[in-house]
Amino acid sequence: MMSSIIPFFSIIMPVYNSEKYVGKAINSILKQSFRDFELIIVDDGSSDSSKEICGELALTDHRIILKETKYRDGVANVRNEGLKWVRGEYVTFVDSDDFIDNDIFELAYIKIKSYRPDVLKYACIEEYYNEFEHISGTKDIHLTEQYLEDQKAIRQKIIELEKLPLFGYVWNAFYCTKVLKEYGVQFDTELSVSEDFNFNLLFFNNVKKLYCLDKCAYHYAKRMNNSLSTKKNEDYYKIHFLKIKSLLEYYEKWNLLDNCTEQRIFWLY
Numbered sequence: 001m002m003s004s005i006i007p008f009f010s011i012i013m014p015v016y017n018s019e020k021y022v023g024k025a026i027n028s029i030l031k032q033s034f035r036d037f038e039l040i041i042v043d044d045g046s047s048d049s050s051k052e053i054c055g056e057l058a059l060t061d062h063r064i065i066l067k068e069t070k071y072r073d074g075v076a077n078v079r080n081e082g083l084k085w086v087r088g089e090y091v092t093f094v095d096s097d098d099f100i101d102n103d104i105f106e107l108a109y110i111k112i113k114s115y116r117p118d119v120l121k122y123a124c125i126e127e128y129y130n131e132f133e134h135i136s137g138t139k140d141i142h143l144t145e146q147y148l149e150d151q152k153a154i155r156q157k158i159i160e161l162e163k164l165p166l167f168g169y170v171w172n173a174f175y176c177t178k179v180l181k182e183y184g185v186q187f188d189t190e191l192s193v194s195e196d197f198n199f200n201l202l203f204f205n206n207v208k209k210l211y212c213l214d215k216c217a218y219h220y221a222k223r224m225n226n227s228l229s230t231k232k233n234e235d236y237y238k239i240h241f242l243k244i245k246s247l248l249e250y251y252e253k254w255n256l257l258d259n260c261t262e263q264r265i266f267w268l269y
Contacts, residue, residue: 013026041054042078118209155250193239
């Protein structure tokens with residue numbers, strides 16, 4: 001049962017067959033020092049015990065809202081389903097096989113209350129797991145702490161963010177719900193790759209205020225069994241071609257596509 005009190009943050013977590021990790025992911029949210037949030041978990045027809053684990057944790061905390069999809073339609077559809085239930089002022093995402101530091105909501109809240117950005121982006125830690133599920137290495141991906149309220153400067157910032165890379169992810173951002181709803185920004189369910197990248201371009205098309213927080217608080221798991229970077233992937237070139245094509249189209253639409261910008265886009269990948 002939903003509370004009548006409107007939360008500040010809404011967190012959407014898509015779940016599919018992640019029984020090994022989902023408990024840790026959920027608990028990293030429930031243990032946040034800032035507690036004014038709702039967690040919307042959307043199960044996409046898991047065949048393992050993921051749904052049961054989520055259900056058990058939901059019994060312990062009223063802030064958890066459980067939803068499910070009727071068919072396995074992929075993460076874009078699942079996130080769109082989660083967006084239907086969002087009530088918070090800002091929305092973010094956490095994947096069910098990752099986790100976050102327990103102070104990121106508090107830090108984000110402080111900056112959001114001070115600057116009221118359309119979106120806040122923060123930094124992450126890439127964690128590389130071997131076939132035995134042991135961490136074999138980590139890499140901190142830092143951001144330059146910065147507040148921008150000039151739309152041209154924000155659009156130019158996209159290339160810098162993507163180079164890190166921190167632009168194309170949705171889990172390292174807090175989006176203003178009002179902006180999302182005003183412009184009807186959703187995930188494109190027709191895309192089989194780069195759904196998150198496409199979502200961010202759609203959203204950033206309307207961003208007038210951006211805050212970059214240099215806090216490596218999202219733990220992004222890159223595993224031997226599922227990471228694009230650790231196995232041959234037939235979509236590798238397709239993904240990068242679509243990103244280049246999309247960036248060129250948006251920068252041309254924004255009248256920002258000079259020779260220098262074009263070269264920077266091509267050299268990204």
